[in-house]
Amino acid sequence: MPEGTPTIKDVAERAGVSVTTVTNVLYGRGSRFSEQTRERVLQAVEELGYRPNQIARSLVRRRSNTLGVVVEHFRGALMGNPYYSTLLDGILAEAVQSGYQLKIIALERPDPEHARLSAEDGSIDGAILAAPLYQSPLLQWVESCNIPRVVAGSSPQDLRAACVDVDDEGSVYAAVKWLIDLGHRRIAFIAGPTNYWSARQRERGYLRALHDAGITPTPHWIRRGDYSTLSGRQAMELLLQVRPAFSAVVSCNDWMALGALETLRRKGLLVPEDISVLGFDDVEAAAVASPPLTTIRQPVREIGITTARLLIQQIESGKPSTEHVIFPGELVQRDSVMPCSPEPPDRIKPRQRIRPRRRRC
Amino acid sequence: MPEGTPTIKDVAERAGVSVTTVTNVLYGRGSRFSEQTRERVLQAVEELGYRPNQIARSLVRRRSNTLGVVVEHFRGALMGNPYYSTLLDGILAEAVQSGYQLKIIALERPDPEHARLSAEDGSIDGAILAAPLYQSPLLQWVESCNIPRVVAGSSPQDLRAACVDVDDEGSVYAAVKWLIDLGHRRIAFIAGPTNYWSARQRERGYLRALHDAGITPTPHWIRRGDYSTLSGRQAMELLLQVRPAFSAVVSCNDWMALGALETLRRKGLLVPEDISVLGFDDVEAAAVASPPLTTIRQPVREIGITTARLLIQQIESGKPSTEHVIFPGELVQRDSVMPCSPEPPDRIKPRQRIRPRRRRC
C-alpha cells in the first residue's frame, strides 16, 4: 500500500469510535453496535475511501483466502500447453466461486526446498501441484507438506496425498480395444516423452490392450515423439516404412496425431480409408483438422474444478485428505477412424475420397 | 500458517540471540554479526525448519513482491482463449525472472469498486488489467488506481495509463493492402463481436484499406461472427450467396477463418485457388489447417513480457507511467492466399488441386 492510504485507525477517528467498533460494523458482528454508529462508520469509510488491508488481516487471521498453484519446469508451461490453461481455468472458476483468490507459484527448478519456501510462507491456505513430471522431486515435497494440498494431473498411484487425474491407461486401453473390435490387428503407436506420467500410462494402456487381445507388438510398431506436431510427422514417416503396413495408428496426444495426419496427406494416403488415426486430449485443433480427428477427451476443466474443491474442503474442514479422484476419458468419435478395410493398404493408390458419417463435432 | 509453525522468535531463542540478529543474518545485513553467531542462527533455522512468514514481512515492508493480473468477465476467460494463457505466460516469465510472484484476480463483474477492493488491498504491488472489453468500466478504475498498473491488450488510444498492445488496425490495413496488391478487389470481411476492442480496430483497418484503394465496400461484404469457428462457418455460407463472388475473405480471427475454410471445403471450393482466406492471431491450429492458414500473428507472449516489465519498472522506480507500447502484427504467409485469379470464380467446378509453394511453417 502506498504511503498515506487510510487505515482502520483513520476511519475510527473520523467516525469518533474505536477501531474495534469499525471492525464490528465492517464484518457485521451481530448487533454489537447501534444503527447510528453503523452509519457514522460507513460514512467515514466512504469519505476516506478506506479499503481493508488484507495483508494485515491475513496475518492475524492466519488465513489468506488464497489458493496456490505451483508449477514446475516453467519454460513455456502454460503456453503451448492448453492443458495448463484449461486446468487453471477450472481451478480459478471453483476458487472464485468459493471466495478464494489464486496465486501462481512458478518454480524455476523442481526443488522441494524452494517449493517449501514459496508455498509454506503464509501467503496461501493450500497448494495445488499442477501436473508434475515423472518422478518429480516436488512429489516428495507434496507428501511432506505442512499445508493442505492436492496434486492435479498425472501422479503415482501410491501417492500419499490427494490427487485428481484422468484414467490415462484405462482410456487408451478401452480405445485400442475398440479399434481391435473394429477389425484392426496391426496398430502402431506414437509414444510420448518418457518424462511425462501421462505418456507412460497411455503407452501401458496400449500395450496391455494388445496383449489382452493376443497381439504381440514389436518395437517397430512404436515410435517415440516429444508431443510436438513435428515429432508426430517424423514418427509417421518412419512408421510408414514398416512392412506389412498398419491399418491404424494411435498417438499419445493430438498434436502428434495432427502431425501424422500431415505426413499421410503428403504421402497421398487417405484417412481413415487407408489408415485410421486416433489421438488423445481433444485439443481445439482436433475438431477442425481434416479429417476431424477421433480422439480421447480428458475432462481437464473438471479436473481443475475438482482439484480446487478438494483443496478447499481440506482447508475449511482442517482435515488432510489423501483421496484419489480418477476421471474416465471420453472417446470422441469424429472422422479419422473406420473399421479395418479387408483390402491391405500396402500399395498406395489415389482414389476417390469417401466421406465418412460425422458422428459428433 | 498452521499452529505451531516456528517463528523468528523460536529461532532467536534456540540460537540464543535476539530476533534482530536473526533478521540480520537471514537477509545478510553486511557484517552486523560474527561468523559464529551466523552459524548458530543458520543451524537453528535448519533444526526448526523455519521459513519466514511473508505475510508478516509484507505488512511491515509494505511490499508483497507480487504482481496482480486482473481479468474481467471471467466465464471461460482463459480456456477457449489462448490469448489469455499466452499473455499470462509472458507475464509469468518476466515476473519470475524479476523475483515477483503472480496473483490472479478474477472479477465476476467488471465493477470498478470490486476491482479496487481486490487489487488495492496490499496483496499486490502493481496490477495488470488483461484485455478489457470495449468500454469496460474497469478502464475507469485503472485510470484512478492508486497502485502502479498497466493495461495489456486492446485499450483506447487516449487511455491515461500505461498499456501494451498490438497494432490491430495497422496490421489489418497492411494485410488488406497486400491482398489488393495481389490483384484482389472484392474482399469480404468476417467481423468480430463489437464488445471487443480488437474486433473493432481490425474492422477499421479493413475499411480504411479498401477506402484508400478507392474500393467502396457494401454492407453485404461484411458478416459479423462471435469469434467462434461455428460463426465463421455460418458467415461464410452467407458470404457465398453474394454475387458477384469474392476472391478473398479476411477474417477477424483465426477460429472464424478456420470455420470459413470448412464451409468452403464442404461447398467444393478450393482455397486459395477459388478464394483466398486470411486470418488473424496465428493460433496453433492455423498452422495445421488444410491448407495451412495465412494469418497475422500478434506477439502475445512479448506483449505479456513487456507489460510485466513496464509494471515492475513503475513499482521499483516509484514513478507512474502512461507509456503506450504498440507492437506491429506480423504477416505469416502460409498456403491460404494467392494472387487473384483472372478467371472469375462464380461458377463452382471441381478441379485438380494445385499445391501452392509453402513459404513458412
Add this chain to the structure above:
DNA sequence: CTGAAAGCGCTTACAG
C-alpha cells in the same frame, strides 16, 4: 452497545 489492550510475525531505526 462500546473500547482498551494484547498480539499476529516480522523489520527497522536507534542506542549501546
Add this chain to the structure above:
DNA sequence: CTGAAAGCGCTTACAG
C-alpha cells in the same frame, strides 16, 4: 557486533 522497543494494520478475547 548486538538487542530492546516501536510499529506495520488489522482482529479478538475481555471487561465494562
